[in-house]
Amino acid sequence: MTTRERRRRVTIADVARHAGVSTTAVSKVLRNAYGVSAAMRDRVKAAIDELGYRPHASARAMRGRTYTIGVLLPDLRNPFFPEILDGLYEQLDGTGYQVIIVLGGRDAKAETRAIDALVDRQVDGMLMVAPRVPRTRLEEVGGQLPTVVLGPHEKSALYDAVLDDDEIGAELVVRHLISLGHRRIAHIGHRENAGRRTAAMLQTIRAVTYERVMREHGLDDEIAMAMTTYSEEGGYEGARELLARSPRPTAIFAGADLAAFGALTALHEAGLAVPADVSLAGYDNTRTAALSDISLTSVDQDGGVMGGTAGRLLLERIEGRTSSVTFSVTPTLVPRRSTAPPPAETRTA
Amino acid sequence: MTTRERRRRVTIADVARHAGVSTTAVSKVLRNAYGVSAAMRDRVKAAIDELGYRPHASARAMRGRTYTIGVLLPDLRNPFFPEILDGLYEQLDGTGYQVIIVLGGRDAKAETRAIDALVDRQVDGMLMVAPRVPRTRLEEVGGQLPTVVLGPHEKSALYDAVLDDDEIGAELVVRHLISLGHRRIAHIGHRENAGRRTAAMLQTIRAVTYERVMREHGLDDEIAMAMTTYSEEGGYEGARELLARSPRPTAIFAGADLAAFGALTALHEAGLAVPADVSLAGYDNTRTAALSDISLTSVDQDGGVMGGTAGRLLLERIEGRTSSVTFSVTPTLVPRRSTAPPPAETRTA
Numbered sequence: 219m220t221t222r223e224r225r226r227r228v229t230i231a232d233v234a235r236h237a238g239v240s241t242t243a244v245s246k247v248l249r250n251a252y253g254v255s256a257a258m259r260d261r262v263k264a265a266i267d268e269l270g271y272r273p274h275a276s277a278r279a280m281r282g283r284t285y286t287i288g289v290l291l292p293d294l295r296n297p298f299f300p301e302i303l304d305g306l307y308e309q310l311d312g313t314g315y316q317v318i319i320v321l322g323g324r325d326a327k328a329e330t331r332a333i334d335a336l337v338d339r340q341v342d343g344m345l346m347v348a349p350r351v352p353r354t355r356l357e358e359v360g361g362q363l364p365t366v367v368l369g370p371h372e373k374s375a376l377y378d379a380v381l382d383d384d385e386i387g388a389e390l391v392v393r394h395l396i397s398l399g400h401r402r403i404a405h406i407g408h409r410e411n412a413g414r415r416t417a418a419m420l421q422t423i424r425a426v427t428y429e430r431v432m433r434e435h436g437l438d439d440e441i442a443m444a445m446t447t448y449s450e451e452g453g454y455e456g457a458r459e460l461l462a463r464s465p466r467p468t469a470i471f472a473g474a475d476l477a478a479f480g481a482l483t484a485l486h487e488a489g490l491a492v493p494a495d496v497s498l499a500g501y502d503n504t505r506t507a508a509l510s511d512i513s514l515t516s517v518d519q520d521g522g523v524m525g526g527t528a529g530r531l532l533l534e535r536i537e538g539r540t541s542s543v544t545f546s547v548t549p550t551l552v553p554r555r556s557t558a559p560p561p562a563e564t565r566t567a
Numbered sequence: 568m569t570t571r572e573r574r575r576r577v578t579i580a581d582v583a584r585h586a587g588v589s590t591t592a593v594s595k596v597l598r599n600a601y602g603v604s605a606a607m608r609d610r611v612k613a614a615i616d617e618l619g620y621r622p623h624a625s626a627r628a629m630r631g632r633t634y635t636i637g638v639l640l641p642d643l644r645n646p647f648f649p650e651i652l653d654g655l656y657e658q659l660d661g662t663g664y665q666v667i668i669v670l671g672g673r674d675a676k677a678e679t680r681a682i683d684a685l686v687d688r689q690v691d692g693m694l695m696v697a698p699r700v701p702r703t704r705l706e707e708v709g710g711q712l713p714t715v716v717l718g719p720h721e722k723s724a725l726y727d728a729v730l731d732d733d734e735i736g737a738e739l740v741v742r743h744l745i746s747l748g749h750r751r752i753a754h755i756g757h758r759e760n761a762g763r764r765t766a767a768m769l770q771t772i773r774a775v776t777y778e779r780v781m782r783e784h785g786l787d788d789e790i791a792m793a794m795t796t797y798s799e800e801g802g803y804e805g806a807r808e809l810l811a812r813s814p815r816p817t818a819i820f821a822g823a824d825l826a827a828f829g830a831l832t833a834l835h836e837a838g839l840a841v842p843a844d845v846s847l848a849g850y851d852n853t854r855t856a857a858l859s860d861i862s863l864t865s866v867d868q869d870g871g872v873m874g875g876t877a878g879r880l881l882l883e884r885i886e887g888r889t890s891s892v893t894f895s896v897t898p899t900l901v902p903r904r905s906t907a908p909p910p911a912e913t914r915t916a
Contacts, residue, residue, distance in 0.1 A: 270676060286684055294649040295854075303643055307672065316684035319668040323656065327619060335635060335665035339688045450854060479858055486859040505644075505799060509828055510835040511860045 228271040237265035248285075248314045263312040271314075285314050287532060288336035290329070290346040292322045295449070296476055297504035298521050302347060302368065305525025313533065315342070326350045333359060343532040348420070350410060364535030366528045372418035378531045379544040382519035384420045387549035388427035388471075391499045391517060394551055395469045396431075399559045400497060402440050403432065404467035406456035406477050409445040421448065424473045424501065448473060453480025461488050461496075468496060468560035475500035475507045475516055478556075482512070493558035503552050513555040520547055577620045586614035597663045612661035620663075634663050636881060637685035639678070639695040641671045644798070645825055646853035650870025651696060651717065651877070658878030664691070675699045682708060692881040697769070699759060713884030715877045721767035727880045728893040731868035733769045736898035737776035737820075740848045740866060743900055744818045745784055748908045749846060752781065753791040753816035755805035755826050770797065773822045773850065791816060795826070802829025810837050810845075817845060817909035824849035824856045824865055831861070842907035852901050862904040869896055 230248075234241040239262060246254050247262040265271070287310065291299050306317065320336055322329035329350050336344060337359065344359055348369035359365050360376030368380045395403045405428045408421035416422050425443060432441050442463060444456035453472050460467055461484065472478035478500030485492055492498050500507055503518035527545045579597075583590040588611060595603050596611040614620070636659065640648050655666065669685055671678035678699050685693060686708065693708055697718035708714050709725030717729045744752045754777045757770035765771050774792060781790050791812060793805035802821050809816055810833065821827035827849035834841055841847050849856055852867035876894045 267676060270679065284687075286688065294643055294652055295646070297644075300643040303670070307670075316669065316680060318684060318688065319670070320665065321652070321656075321668070327616060330619065331665060335667060338633075339635065339667065479855075483859050506828075506855055509861070510832055512858070 228269045230271070232269055233262065233265045233271045236269055237261045247312065259312065266312065266314070283342050283536075284340045286316050286318055286339070286341045287529070288339070288341035288344045289317055289319045290322055290333055290336070290344070290349060291319060292329075292348050292350070294321065296474070296502070297506055298475070298502040298519075299347065301504075301521025302525035302528070305522035305527070306345065306529045307525075308522070309526040309529030309533075315533075322350060326352070330355060337362065343536050345528050345532060353418075364532055366531050366535075368524060368528055369420050370418045371420070371423060373542065373544050375542050378528075378535065378542055380524050380528045380531070380547075381544070382420065382524065382547050382549055384423040384549075385427045387501060387517040387519060387551075388424040388473075389431055390549070390551040391471050391501070391515075392428055392431040394515070394553060395471065395497060395499065395557065396435055396437075398469075398497065398557060400469040401437055401560075402442070402465065402467040403428075403437070403469045403471060404442040404444070404460040404463075406453055406460070406470060406472040406481060407443055407445045408448040408452065408473055408477075421473055428471060442467060446477070448477050450476055450480035450483075453477030453482075454484045455480075457481035457484035458488075461485070461490070466496075469557070470496060470498050472498065472500050475502045475504040475514060478514055478516075479506065479512070492556050495561060497557040497560070499557055507552075507554070515554045515557040516552050517549045518552050519549040523547055577618045579620070581618055582611065582614045582620045585618055586610045596661065608661065615661065615663070632691050632885075633689045635665050635667055635688070635690045636878070637688070637690035637693045638666055638668045639671055639682055639685070639693070639698060640668060641678075641697050641699070643670065645823070645851070646855055647824070647851040647868075647870050648696065650853075651874035654871035654874025654876070655694065655878045656874075657871070658875040658882075662882065664882075671699060675701070679704060686711065692885050694877050694881060713881055715880050715884075717873060717877055718769050719767045720769070720772060722891065722893050724891050727877075727884065727891055729873050729877045729880070729896075730893070731769065731873065731896050731898055733772040733898075734776045736850060736866040736868060737773040737822075738780055739898070739900040740820050740850070740864075741777055741780040743864070743902060744820065744846060744848065744906065745780075745786075747818075747846065747906060749818040750786055750909075751789050751791070751814065751816040752777075752786070752818045752820060753793070753809040753812075755802055755809070755819060755821040755830060756792055756794045757797040757801065757822055757826075758794040770822055777820060797823035797826050799825055799829035799832075802826030802831075803833045804829075806830035806833035807837075810834070810839070815845075818906070819845060819847050821847065821849050824851045824853040824863060827863055827865075828855065828861070841905050844910060846906040846909070848906055856901075856903070864903045864906040865901050866898045867901050868898040872896055 230241050230244050234244045244262050247259050320332035322332055343364040346367050356367055357374055357376045365377035367377050371381055373379055407425040429441055442460055444459040446452035446456040470481055472481050478498055485496055490496050499515040501517045503516040506512055507514035507516045524547055579590050579593050583593045593611050596608050669681035671681055692713040695716050705716055706723055706725045714726035715729060716726050720730055722728055756774040778790055791809055793808040795801035795805040819830055821830050827847055834845055839845050848864040850866045852865040855861055856863035856865045873896055
């Protein structure tokens with residue numbers, strides 16, 4: 219049996235020697251400290267890669283660091299999350315930090331345990347993506363270790379916030395549909411029973427903005443919402459509910475691409491063509507939305523930038539920043555073939 | 568600032584009292600031991616859920632357990648992985664075990680570090696999905712802690728193996744295309760430089776089986792392979808390479824759905840219709856493949872069963888089993904609209 223002990227561990231001194239720099243310089247690169255030149259960083263990174271250097275976790279734990287970043291994701295199915303992770307990994311590349319991920323699972327209770335598991339494993343920092351636990355729990359974690367929360371529109375003195383301007387995003391979609399000539403525009407939303415935090419959640423903001431823009435265009439009577447979940451199943455159910463209305467909507471704005479994919483199935487089952495009979499738009503601009511057979515109009519919120527920023531903010535907090543910051547990404551509309559003017563008969567109605 | 572210490576920790580005794588059973592019974596349920604009735608399990612699980620019981624990690628670490636299972640995934644983009652995770656979570660539900668995930672990243676070196684991060688965080692067991700590190704490294708991990716490897720077709724005395732019978736799966740696809748009348752059937756594969764392990768890797772088995780079945784049907788001269796990667800980009804490049812041939816293939820078997828989605832884009836760009844001009848099949852039977860606008864013929868290998876089995880095997884090993892087992896899932900073909908007989912002119916050619 220091979221044991222790990224047989225391998226001699228590569229030390230920071232080995233890395234310094236290999237790179238031809240001081241151990242202090244290596245340490246600076248590992249901490250992602252200021253005042254390190256790009257050339258120095260490249261040299262040290264190359265040495266770390268070549269030697270397979272790995273900071274000694276227990277030694278680190280003794281002096282208070284494990285060089286791990288914990289990430290909470292709601293699930294693995296939403297294709298927006300890999301975009302966030304890509305940005306995070308890129309930001310952490312060469313810093314020696316490893317990312318460990320837990321999934322929130324089916325409810326806030328399961329999510330609480332998943333978060334606890336990360337805290338128990340002594341991560342140095344925590345990124346919580348679209349968390350469902352109460353704000354008090356987020357602040358509890360933020361009070362214990364460097365924390366960034368991605369998604370909800372709420373600020374705290376105890377953690378940093380990275381968010382998409384969901385109000386602008388939802389407005390772009392609804393205005394786009396109205397400008398194409400649609401009036402009966404319906405919305406598929408995500409209902410989460412999260413008490414007082416509800417107003418700050420991105421799904422609420424998308425739904426509320428849909429209603430506001432409809433009203434601003436005198437379309438109060440056309441407001442139709444199916445509140446299910448941001449999932450394929452939720453989109454399928456939501457679309458079925460909306461299509462059962464008479465007259466049926468000529469356009470559907472699903473609050474997430476994943477829900478739009480489920481809506482597509484419901485539309486096909488109902489014998490309706492997209493966009494000839496019903497226009498469809500999503501949110502997240504996932505890769506599937508871009509597939510030519512899907513060609514879904516969507517909102518791009520640049521997950522890579524969001525994830526990268528979250529990583530940078532975590533490193534800053536680990537280095538000692540205690541003030542809280544909020545970073546907001548302005549989304550853009552990506553119009554594709556799934557949205558077009560409504561059928562002729564509805565335009566004259 | 569709220570601190571965690573203020574919350575009184577729920578103990579195993581609280582759970583026992585709440586469920587009206589002995590602490591031994593609770594402990595048995597937590598360990599997923601044999602001889603626990605379904606009714607007992609349900610009662611204890613309900614009490615655990617209601618009280619929010621969480622085993623004390625440091626107490627556990629002292630007696631040798633952290634009640635965490637580490638999972639290595641190559642990435643978050645392959646929609647087959649969530650299926651595996653679903654099965655694993657279901658199996659671990661109510662056992663008190665938490666799952667923490669790391670991503671393998673861009674190469675075997677990055678993957679080694681991700682695995683090390685899990686080992687350093689003292690997980691009780693490890694599930695490695697489609698790992699790229701050398702077999703020696705897998706055995707090193709298997710020698711240190713309970714380990715299950717999912718994907719590669721290789722057995723070891725030091726870990727359990729859960730695999731799909733990729734030979735049967737690939738055979739199903741190629742025979743299906745041949746039975747539809749295709750002769751010029753091409754394959755998009757995944758090339759990984761993994762030294763001697765290559766032959767055991769699922770991508771190699773799928774490619775080799777494609778070649779074998781083609782030969783068995785006298786189609787030696789029609790064999791055409793583009794070896795890229797199991798990704799959208801890889802599928803796109805692979806299809807472009809194959810479509811540049813003259814005469815071009817009438818059917819493409821992509822070794823993974825993800826690659827098939829990339830191939831779809833290339834086919835559309837080339838002005839070719841699926842299946843009228845070119846039939847297309849994938850592997851993994853992902854949810855995207857089932858979307859009605861995609862409707863991709865694929866192979867279902869039941870990721871849920873694979874993940875659930877991996878979880879069961881890990882719990883058994885944690886409980887003391889040291890003998891190695893291999894579990895193989897027999898896949899099935901899911902024919903959809905992306906495959907059909909070749910265009911008439913090629914049939915008479």
